[in-house]
Amino acid sequence: MSNDWIVEMKDIEKSFNRIPVLKKVSLQVKKGEIHALLGENGAGKSTLMNILGGVHLADKGFITVDGEKVAITTPKVSQQLGISFIHQELNVVGDLRIYENMFLGSELRNKLGILKVEEMCRQTEDILANLGVRLDPKEYVRNLDTSYKQLIEIARALLHRSRIIIMDEPTTALAEHEVERLFNFMTKLRETGVSIIYISHKLKEIKAICDRYTVLRDGEWVATGSLKETELDQITNMMVGRSVSEERFVQEHSFGDTILEVKDLGCEGEFRDINFGVRKGEIVGFTGLAGDGRTELIETLFGYRRKSTGEIKVNGKQVKINHPKHALKAGLGLVPKDRKENAIIKDLNVIHNLTLSSMSHFEQAGFIQEKREKSRFSYYRDKLNIKLHDPTVSIDKLSGGNQQKVVIAKWLEVGPDVLIFDNPTQGIDVGAKREVYQHIIDLAAEGKAIIILSSEAPEIMKVCHYIHVMYQGEITASINGDKATEDLIMSYATGSKREGGKGGKYRNAATAKQ
Template identity: 70%
Template sequence: MSSDPFMMMKNIHKSFNGVRVLKDVTLEVEKGEIHALLGENGAGKSTLMNILGGVHQPEKGEIYINGNQVKMLNPRISQEQGISFIHQELNVVADLKVYENMFLGSELRNKFGFLKVEEMCRQTSDILAQLGININPKEYVRNLDTSYKQLIEISKSLLHKSKLIIMDEPTSSLTEHEVERLFELMTNLKKSGVSIIYISHKLNEIKVVCDRYTVLRDGELVGTGSIANENVDSITKLMVGKSISEERLESSHELGPVLLEVKNLTNQGNYKNINFTVRKGEIAGFTGLAGDGRTELFESLFGYRKKYTGEIRINDQLVKIDHPSKAVKAGLGLVPKDRKENAIIKDLSVIHNMTMSSIGHFEKTGFIKEKIEREKFQFYKEKLNIKVHNPRITIDKLSGGNQQKVIIAKWLEVNTDIIIFDNPTQGIDVGAKQEIYHHIISLAEQGKAVIILSSEAPEVLKVCHNINVMYQGEITARFKGDEATEDEIMSYATGSKREAERIG
């Protein structure tokens, strides 16, 4: 480590409402280095980066860029220092075009003040091409898949020729191929002298792409060093304070009768001839690569997509679900994968995000019984280890992992017989993942039918009784959870093996 790093945050302290969030944290990043910033949800990573980005001001501590002290009084000063922030929660504007998002706030104009639209489109296409993306710069962002929205965020930082790019969970919405392209781009940026702070809970990615690491726990620095000298388990232990077992989590309860049966379900262009059953107390997994149709399949089950053929039976009753309210009434709950767009109301308080789908539990003669609402929130806060000092703050103030726990609490309170989790631990740290896995097993033991949709094979292998592998809208393989291997699952998920209705 050199004595003059490109960026140094020295002895940073920060509190919110009297709660200490950062205590004496130092972070140093070299020029042309990919530096992993690690820690559990709520460890202080986002607050530290928001101080570097000029969003928050530290109570104590200094920031140095190229050896010169800089006061990051606002985000513009941070940008002028060559710092770009790619947030985990996407900040693209859906109702603007791609090129308009890319140049938002820094539009190109000619000497008469008119926008140079074609020049902005040309530069947008050139930068997207570096990521292997070919989309029309004049396409509205609302029409794009989530992965493209993520890539637009990344491309904006390239456009501004940043010297230091902060990437917060940049691969959470990307396909495997797009992740490879991103890592290739990061390596090229590093060679050209650009520094990257990489925040991710996917520790295997950290091992592949990062040079050094810094770990925060409960707002304090607990370790820093070279990635080459560590393994995943040692880094996990630093983050959580204890070792996390990679072993499969077993549940010994007996499975009951079939709760959900799907026959020949087809939605043109998304999935076809889908057949499966889920029993009372069963944890069923659906996995594959991005674009395999599993999300669209379960959006149909939950009433988001009305047009499908085939049969859905719940408790041996034929149901036609064409609206989410009918799904809930039939006994289905869905924890969606996109928190920001589909699961939370960011301007609403934490407690009201939790209770809004079960408001009848807390209402009497038109009035909310706030005492019961508070008691119920306290119950779930302790049960799921939700880190929030005041449930009346807006939910967007929480870390992604804690937002996810609030969403899970919401559906636990609705108390449906069947709960669908779409990528339940996306953007969540290893410690919180374990908590959620144990809670999923607890739900199954209570007799719930649980369905997990995940693009990560290790996740379905961890807890599922049965695993369905999807490829291009079809179920191409089925495995018993305790008999499958990651390699075998991936061979069907990539299409290299095809054996429709394979029973493991």
């Protein structure tokens, strides 16, 4: 055992229901380093970290902290050893103040049991100041940017004298300026000797902030190395076991009639003069920077918001959509960005999540036909390559990529004419991304009209026939997918360039040239 490691996990093995999930996996983390833990969804990253966090017990192997063997049997033991786990879903209470979140469950009281509010505020201010941030400890957490909410979790970890902080996909919901702020916090922590285990699928961010990496694949250790000495395509290859092409996925084919047409659509204070159309078999993308209005545009299309101007036509007929049920009836389906909040019910099993929006397909004489439900699930499991052993487990047991496939299957069973994907690969790994892209392209080939929203220009360029760029609530450019470049998209997304005409260049999908 080496004294170089603040934490070492050696030859860890773990099985669930006799199915091996980790097979002799090892991880070593140095004091004061940011260590990337990489791998596809289902590679075993979460299980390994849950063992370190005391949620699961390893079947075999051992763990050392500061060179001493330890038995991490509960999360409390893990915390006592100086280990904190900051999950992707932030664990802060919006209706409590900053200092109340910091000391939740460990409040300071005097001999009479009265809360020592000012002392808690002082300690909160001191820890935040060490991270280079000044916030009012009595501010309500709900009023903070997402990055500051993450900071509260980091500060709480430091309050408990954590020396090892595990961060799971910390930048998923952050805007670009918030990512920069988070990285500044992480750099300050590293300088004080705190070690960070950083889990992310965003390899450019990994390269920018991390010192070393460990790659897992199919529950096995693949490699450990220095990020300065390793190219990103090498890491990608190690993660998926093959090279992943950056070329366009989209396949050229003839388009059918216009399915969705939007004219002069506006929503006061959010967006204005939006014009576009989508044809049968066409994939149309929307991209831009945070606050560009594309999310609000789709929320209006799907009935979560009310439009103030304009009209929406589906299959040539004007429709009034003031509620999601109107959108569903009109033939629109939405795969939302935040699947855990808006697309799945985590306590329901996989089959019931899949059939939730199409219960009428499985009802007979007032009873649900479970045999038919299982049959349809088997069909979609094969069609979308959903990887799981037991479809009766709760959906939160699946990896992010497989959860996303279940959400797609749910909408395929509903059978809408138009499918909208809001950041379809958010929080899933490079291998699963490739599968999701291929499924989207296959849907277009089957005649579905597809809309994709993404803040990642390379993703939009990879799969879209046509791309609309938004800036401050307007379409500033409409670009053929095969002519788009990241630089061109960014010039329109930042407002430094714009096409002429009302709401950008209006394109009726029925007449747009490729």
